[in-house]
Amino acid sequence: MTTTNGEFITFDGVHKSFGKNVVLDDLSFSVGEGERVTLIGPSGSGKTTILRMLMTLTRPDRGTIGVDGDYLYHEKRGDQLVPASDGHIRKVRSRITMVFQHFNLFPNMKVLRNVTEAPIHVLGKPKDEAEARGKELLELVGLGDKLDAHPSQLSGGQQQRVAIARALAVDPDVLLLDEVTSALDPELAAEVLDVLRDIAKTTDVTMLLVTHAMKFARDVSHRVLMFNEGRIIEDASPEQLFNEPEHERTKSFLRSVIDET
């Protein structure tokens, strides 16, 4: 995998605090097109907030976030950056989607409809085309026999795999994975990670992952960013970061995570 555009996603001077608690402190970094970047760090270090900002679920207090040349929260008017309209945000957001820790499948829709609803009603795909693609994706995640099941009839691992199929169905350029196996026991987590490894191998979607599954992070990422107290304290290849971390905080964090698992 080569990165064609080193600045596909850009964070520039992004700041976010909740009350007195500074979550992201003047953060700048970029991610290349097709790059897989894992964000690690202790909880509360701002990793999830980064994904949520890209998904427009949490607004930054200051700074700009760019996606392929467009700003997510700003529009260019002449030489000036003005706050983006809802239409602009929707347009830029259409390139991004997210898989959540708690799956968040729609319980009022059966499995196939969970996957086809957005392609039909957001992307405007014809129903039969969306259904054919939906079945293909559910096949890919190993759930070709569950099209007519209700989400409540599936295990957590199966629900998460449906959520992955649902995310891929909107043809995203950027896939955000927010602790997608944290709510699953190890066996179910493994089946989800296998599916994601497959997707990482067979597609060129840009991925930002927050995960505590370090072996998985090492396998799929091109780069790992270590967060601490709202800042990136180490930015390196997985080999470098996991084998020879430079920062003392990274070493102690990795030790604690590995002890845990």
Added chain:
Amino acid sequence: MSSGLMSYVWEGLGNTLLLTVFGALLGLVFAFIAGLGRSSERTWVRGIAMVYTEIFRGFPSLVLLFALIFIVPTFGYQLNPLFAGILALALNIGAYAAEVVRGAVKAVPPGQIEAAIALNFTPWQRLRKVVLPQAVVAMIPPFTNNLIELLKATSLVSLVYISDLTFSAQLIRASTGETALVFFGLLVGYGVIALFFTAIMKLLERMAARSLGRTVPSGLFGRKEVAA
């Protein structure tokens, strides 16, 4: 009972059902407008919705009905009495049911809305495809209570000479002198109608729960919360 008296019963029953059904439908419209309005991002929408629910919850239906029948004509417009009855009942029950709508919408987990945003649904699509189908399931049991309250409140219209079941009972009582029997029969009548509406709502509840892949224990009175 003579066929003349029976015709009072049928007319009364018809009007009571009419008031209940149309009062409920119109009340449902008010409830959704006000209930969703109170969850709006716009302050002025929230404000109007709040004023409606707070004011109309506090008005006794009977006084509201008197106002519609006796005050509105002073502005040169005479409401059809049956329509005035439906409107008064709907405004009142709508204010109560608006709180049910608001609560049920609020109870939809935020993760559902976040997933809808991640799929780039418009705000309207989020509401219609994700939030409401789930919220409606939670609304049905409290709506059943509202509906029964509405049914009972319909008896107030007899005081403005609308010939509902209670009004008919008064006529029959006047012409036969059978006070005890007539009122006992009236109580049984309302009780049976209430059971009928409860059964219908129970059916709706079961259909709605099935749309979420859940089941509701069978039986008219087996209304239990079922884990998701």
